[in-house]
Amino acid sequence: MNLEIEKLNSVWTNSQQTTTQNTLLPEINFEDVISSVISTGPFYYYIVDFFDMSLSNVSPSIMDIHGFDSQTVSFKDILETIHPDDMEFVAKAEQRNIEFLFGTLGIDKVLNYKSCFSFRSRMKNGEYAMLNHQALLLTLDEHGKFGKSLNIHTRIDHLTKTNTNQISLIGLNGNPSFMNIDVDNVTDSSVKYSKREIDILKLISDGLSTSEIAEQLFISPLTVKKHRNNILGKTACKNTSQLIKQSILQGLI
Numbered sequence: 686m687n688l689e690i691e692k693l694n695s696v697w698t699n700s701q702q703t704t705t706q707n708t709l710l711p712e713i714n715f716e717d718v719i720s721s722v723i724s725t726g727p728f729y730y731y732i733v734d735f736f737d738m739s740l741s742n743v744s745p746s747i748m749d750i751h752g753f754d755s756q757t758v759s760f761k762d763i764l765e766t767i768h769p770d771d772m773e774f775v776a777k778a779e780q781r782n783i784e785f786l787f788g789t790l791g792i793d794k795v796l797n798y799k800s801c802f803s804f805r806s807r808m809k810n811g812e813y814a815m816l817n818h819q820a821l822l823l824t825l826d827e828h829g830k831f832g833k834s835l836n837i838h839t840r841i842d843h844l845t846k847t848n849t850n851q852i853s854l855i856g857l858n859g860n861p862s863f864m865n866i867d868v869d870n871v872t873d874s875s876v877k878y879s880k881r882e883i884d885i886l887k888l889i890s891d892g893l894s895t896s897e898i899a900e901q902l903f904i905s906p907l908t909v910k911k912h913r914n915n916i917l918g919k920t921a922c923k924n925t926s927q928l929i930k931q932s933i934l935q936g937l938i
Contacts, residue, residue, distance in 0.1 A: 689772040690764050696779045697735060707736050708824035708832030725933055728839040732823065733760055735831055750840060752809035763838075768805035768813050771848070777868040778802045778852045782820075785854060785866060785875075792829045796822055797860045801936030802852040803841065814842040819936050821857075844930060853935045856880070864919075864935055876919045883937065885912045890929050890938045 710732070729747040731740050740763075743755040751758075751766055767775055782800045790798065799821040806816040817839045824832035849865070854875075856862045862883060863875040878886075881902075888898045895913070899906040922928040932938045 687765075689767075689769060690761065693764060693772065693776045693779065694738075696776050696783070707734070708826050710741075710823065710833055726817075726840045726843060728837055730835060730837045731758075731763070732833055732835050734833050748809075750809060750838070751807070766807040768807070771804040774848070774850055774868065775802075775804050781866060781868040782852055782854070785852075785863070786822075790854070792825075794860065795831070796825065797857050798822075798854045799857065799936065800852060800854050803845075803848050803934065805848070806838070808840075814840055815845060815848065817841045817934065817936065841934060845934060849934070853937070855936050856883075862937065864937075878916070878919070878937075882912055882916050885909060886916060886928070886932055887938050889913070889925060890932065 727746065727750060729744045729750055731743040731747070733740055738760045740758065740760055743758055745755045747753045747755050747758060751763070753762055782802075786795045786798060786800070799819050801817065801819045803815055803817045805813045808814050819837045819839070821835045821837075822831050822833075823835055826832050850868065851864075852866045852868060853864045854862065854866065856878075859880045861880065862878040864878065866875045884902065885898055888901065893901065895906050895909045899909045902909070917923075917928060920928055920931055922931060929938070
């Protein structure tokens with residue numbers, strides 16, 4: 686194992702948040718889960734068990750992206766596709782993710798969030814392309830330490846060639862979302878989105894007009910306009926097209 690991967694593994698082992706016992710995987714409807722977390726583009730998914738770093742439920746589409754056999758690929762194989770120049774950021778992103786989940790949000794919230802960030806990854810043809818990484822914790826052990834995680838990697842180089850070098854935590858089940866978290870800043874530099882703002886953002890991405898959104902959410906068009914302005918202000922986006930693109934990259938939609 687090379688030094689960069691050892692450094693990344695040390696983030697999980699030294700965090701004191703990884704389980705030291707096996708955890709039971711709950712019944713999962715993968716079609717429902719995947720449809721709620723993936724971004725636009727070719728993707729694959731897998732479940733990693735932090736108890737022993739083993740993989741399960743690897744999607745066959747990993748062959749199309751990395752050239753790996755879904756039956757024999759290891760977690761080390763996937764980690765080794767990360768661009769060497771991005772490995773330090775990924776380690777910082779994982780560390781910041783753990784700190785925000787267990788420190789800022791609290792253990793009772795960790796199963797209601799997916800974490801998102803991007804990095805360059807080696808493709809099947811040997812070239813590097815930008816991937817969006819989304820991770821959703823599936824199990825905690827009896828001490829509240831994380832066990833199994835569903836990871837989804839989506840190719841997004843058709844949307845961007847550069848990395849924001851930030852992470853986002855997307856709230857599920859009505860929880861607020863936190864965007865643009867700086868991996869080098871221990872203070873809370875995130876931008877917070879309410880559930881209502883996320884609902885409106887998703888409807889905007891579906892192509893609905895202000896009046897159509899108002900009708901669907903049973904609120905006034907004026908309220909929708911206010912939310913749209915607030916969302917644009919938080920993102921510093923100039924228009925809806927830029928907003929949708931950024932939201933896809935952050936894993937919001």
